[in-house]
Each structure stands twice: as C-alpha cells, then as structure tokens.
Amino acid sequence: MIRSHRSSAVSLELSPTLARAIRRKLLRWYDDHKRDLPWRSRSTDAYAQWVAEVMLQQTQVDTVIPYYERFLKRFPTVETLAAASLDDVLTLWQGLGYYRRAVNLHRGAGYVVRIGGMPRSSTCLQEIPGIGRYTAGAIASIAYGERVAAVDGNVARVLSRLFYIDSPVSDRDTQKRLWTTADHLRPRQRCGDFNQAWMDLGSAICTPNAPRCDLCPLIRECVGFQAGVAASLPVKTAKKTVPETHHVVAVVKSRGAYLITKRPTGGLWGGLWEFPNRSCPVESGAKTVLNSLLDCLGFDGATQPRRAGVLSHRLTHRLMHFETFVIQPSRRNGVGLDGDYSWAKTIELNERALSTASRKIFALANKLTHTQS
DNA sequence: AATGCGGGGAC
DNA sequence: GTCCCAGCATT
Known part of the structure; x- marks a missing residue:
C-alpha cells in the first residue's frame, strides 16, 4: 500500500540497493549536465563557497551571478573582506536584499581572521553568524569533501517527490525526515558533487511547476511520479496577506x-x-x-x-x-x-x-x- | 512553531 | 497578479 509505504521509516523505504541506484544515477546525470557557474571554478576555496552560498540564500542563481563576480573581484580573500568597512560591503550588496546577510558576512570575516582561517568542518562553520545547517553542509561538502548533507529548497522538493512526502514541508518533523533521508543518501565519495547535483536537478528538471519528469534520471525511483502527484509536491502552507x-x-x-x-x-x-x-x-x-x-x-x-x-x-x-x-x-x-x-x-x-x-x-x-x- | 527579512525571475 | 527562490536568526 502506498500509504503504509509513505509512513514507513526511512530505513525501510530506502534500502541500500535503492540508495546506491539513486547515487549512481544522480552523479552520472550531474557529470553530463552540471551547470557552469562562477563559484564552481574555485570549489576548493571555502571562502569563495561561503560568499556564494550566502548570496544564494533565498536568491536565484541568475540574480546572484553578477553580484558574486563583483564581490569576489573586490574582496578576493577573507582578509580583504575583514579589512573593509561595512559601508563598502553593503554598497556591493545593495539591490540583493536580506542585508543582514552582508552584515553577518562582514562580521564573520572578522571572526575567521581572528581564529586564523576558515573553520575546517561543517560543525565549526556553523559558529559563523549567518551560517546555518544548510550553508555549513554545502561549504564543507564542496570545499572540503566532507561527507555531510545539505538540504535546501531544491533538495526538499526533489526528496519530497522522490519519496512522496506530503506532510507540510515547513513542519519540523518533515524537515527532520528530509535531513535524515539526505543523510542516508550521502555517497562516501563526491559528496559535494552529489549535493550540487540535487540542486541542478531541481533547477533544470524537478522544477516547482511542471517538472520535466520525462527527462529525469530518477524517474524509475520516483514514488511521487509513479503516483502521479509529483507536481503537487512539496505541500506548502498557505501564506497570510501582507500588511x-x-x-x-x-x-x-x-x-x-x-x-x-x-x-x-x-x-x-x-x-x-x-x-x-x-x-x-x-x-x-x-x-x-x-x-x-x-x-x-x-x-x-x-x-x-x-x-x-x-x-x-x-x-x-x-x-x-x-x-x-x-x-x-x-x-x-x-x-x-x-x-x-x-x-x-x-x-x-x-x-x-x-x-x-x-x-x-x-x-x-x-x-x-x-x-x- | 511563527515571524521578520528583499528583490526579482518565471508564469 | 501569483509563487518561489542554494535560509537564518529570533522569539
């Protein structure tokens, strides 16, 4: 039964065999279809990844790119950023929104310089203001090769369809389940590529509206597609009227x-x-x-x-x-x-x-x- | 668990 | 117009 399948524990619905198939297919797809993005040409530079991930919080890739190029040109290292004035940082950030991100980035640069360099693990990265679980996981997996998950909006959407998760995606329990599922799927090698593969898949194939399931490498594994409900997932709660x-x-x-x-x-x-x-x-x-x-x-x-x-x-x-x-x-x-x-x-x-x-x-x-x- | 926090792209 | 975007901090 579908329902009992959906409500079962992750370990039951995600057998080692299934997990291996998903890893293999997604990484293979990524090798063929990965996007050429500015921050991917300096993937071992944790500072560059940090800047990119912060800019990308709640902000679309195409919007970020010109800001990222200007920012890295002006502040190529964490030391140059730490030495700058907040006014100068905000000037480069103007128009991008969520300006607390720039304040935290500037503050964080001071912290990083004081402790002698970028923290070397996902856990320690979260000590930096503005870096939460997702951003820490993204930086650590991409720049350090750490085997850690990174669940953002893209990953939540893909996983909710893949495993037919129809509880409200913003609920704590749902988030916990998504992270647990992502943890189970982590590959031992290329975890950074794997995390980015979810995002490229979510951007190109598993889109919010009208997903291109016919092009998806995971179509055979996707419970949401088999049930014909992929496009209606994830379930979002109604928003209130704005004052x-x-x-x-x-x-x-x-x-x-x-x-x-x-x-x-x-x-x-x-x-x-x-x-x-x-x-x-x-x-x-x-x-x-x-x-x-x-x-x-x-x-x-x-x-x-x-x-x-x-x-x-x-x-x-x-x-x-x-x-x-x-x-x-x-x-x-x-x-x-x-x-x-x-x-x-x-x-x-x-x-x-x-x-x-x-x-x-x-x-x-x-x-x-x-x-x- | 709910709210504040920007702006723009896609439809 | 609507929805949503590589989230985080605060309460």
Whole structure:
C-alpha cells in the first residue's frame, strides 16, 4: 500500500540497493549536465563557497551571478573582506536584499581572521553568524569533501517527490525526515558533487511547476511520479496577506546634494542609507506628518514642499507606499544632523548603499525636479 | 512553531 | 497578479 509505504521509516523505504541506484544515477546525470557557474571554478576555496552560498540564500542563481563576480573581484580573500568597512560591503550588496546577510558576512570575516582561517568542518562553520545547517553542509561538502548533507529548497522538493512526502514541508518533523533521508543518501565519495547535483536537478528538471519528469534520471525511483502527484509536491502552507503601510518621504536637496540618513542595523534595510521618512497611518495626513518630519530635521515652514507622487514597493512580507516630497531649502539649516546623516551629490549617491525602494524614490523625485525646471 | 527579512525571475 | 527562490536568526 502506498500509504503504509509513505509512513514507513526511512530505513525501510530506502534500502541500500535503492540508495546506491539513486547515487549512481544522480552523479552520472550531474557529470553530463552540471551547470557552469562562477563559484564552481574555485570549489576548493571555502571562502569563495561561503560568499556564494550566502548570496544564494533565498536568491536565484541568475540574480546572484553578477553580484558574486563583483564581490569576489573586490574582496578576493577573507582578509580583504575583514579589512573593509561595512559601508563598502553593503554598497556591493545593495539591490540583493536580506542585508543582514552582508552584515553577518562582514562580521564573520572578522571572526575567521581572528581564529586564523576558515573553520575546517561543517560543525565549526556553523559558529559563523549567518551560517546555518544548510550553508555549513554545502561549504564543507564542496570545499572540503566532507561527507555531510545539505538540504535546501531544491533538495526538499526533489526528496519530497522522490519519496512522496506530503506532510507540510515547513513542519519540523518533515524537515527532520528530509535531513535524515539526505543523510542516508550521502555517497562516501563526491559528496559535494552529489549535493550540487540535487540542486541542478531541481533547477533544470524537478522544477516547482511542471517538472520535466520525462527527462529525469530518477524517474524509475520516483514514488511521487509513479503516483502521479509529483507536481503537487512539496505541500506548502498557505501564506497570510501582507500588511500595507504608508510613509512620507522628504527628499531634501540643497546645493546639488541630498540629505540622507542611515538606518539602524538589525531591522528592515538595516545599515542602508535612505531619504528621511516617517510612517504615516493614513494617507490623507501626509502633509501633517511631513511638517513634523521637517521640523525635526530643522527645516521650517519657509521651504515649500513639492509633491512628487507616491511610490509603491512590494516586499514579500509587506506592501509599502511612500508619498514623496521634494524640499529645496535656501540654507542647510538642519539641526541635530549627526553621523547618521549625510549630504550626498547624485554621483556620490550611486556609491552609497541604498535600498531599491530608495532608488525608486530618488528617480521619482528627479522626475519632478526635471519637469518643473 | 511563527515571524521578520528583499528583490526579482518565471508564469 | 501569483509563487518561489542554494535560509537564518529570533522569539
């Protein structure tokens, strides 16, 4: 019975014979179809693998590649990264998202240099901030040849189909089972290649939608395919509706430079620069909130704000609306503008770490300026 | 166990 | 529009 098969222990559904067949077929397929990716040309460089794996967290390969090339060119070694300023690291990271990754990478580089080099095992790698079980397994198996599993979204999808695992993939028990299954499948040799083979298979064949089962090297072993349910796996839990928030933004321009401020590290866009702004519960109250913001910045009512429009920006977990105003005061009479504030000309702005939302706000403000001038 | 954390590619 | 992506840290 299918059901009893599915609910049986891994050791029962994964016989040594089956495990051997899966290893052999997947590695053979990988030898013929592996992608040519930048980090694969330096697979023994644990630092290079670390950078790649962190960038690839929740981020697609094609998005990462140009960032990776720039990053490794600028910071070719962990020592060069440790010696850099966080601002410079974030500038290279801008647009890639999840900026805590860059902060942790920079912090981690300092840690690695202090302890005299990259940790040499999957377990020790997890002492580095931003490296969890998956990333540690990937780095250790690829760079060191350690025999350790690495279950990411790709592997979870392939394994859930291969073994018809239909409990919600985010559940703890499901995750535990996936890792246990991956542990059983680890080959004694080429574990790094094996881990990457899952990912290439998940990218090219065992895709989230409309998997190409006809091309899959594991079609004969795939219980999900045999049952005709491969495309509906893994089972994901419904997502909740994202909250909507409104904000007012002051793009203050004086003598060709713009007033920007640095966000505190930790939260959304932590450590990045942006134009002064405030949350605004109701859109209709924008003018009041703007005046309050300008007061705090030290720009009084003598400067006439001009409304540039509303910029909407969608994140995975939030929909944000920025009602944008341009202010051109006659004097830079701002008060309390400490180290977290700065004036930056357009060309300097391009070298600062700004969020994509801030870039879009800047474009909107510039459109107004050029239209009216 | 649930939530916060970006942005873009694919459909 | 929707879904999802080489996850991790925090609570």
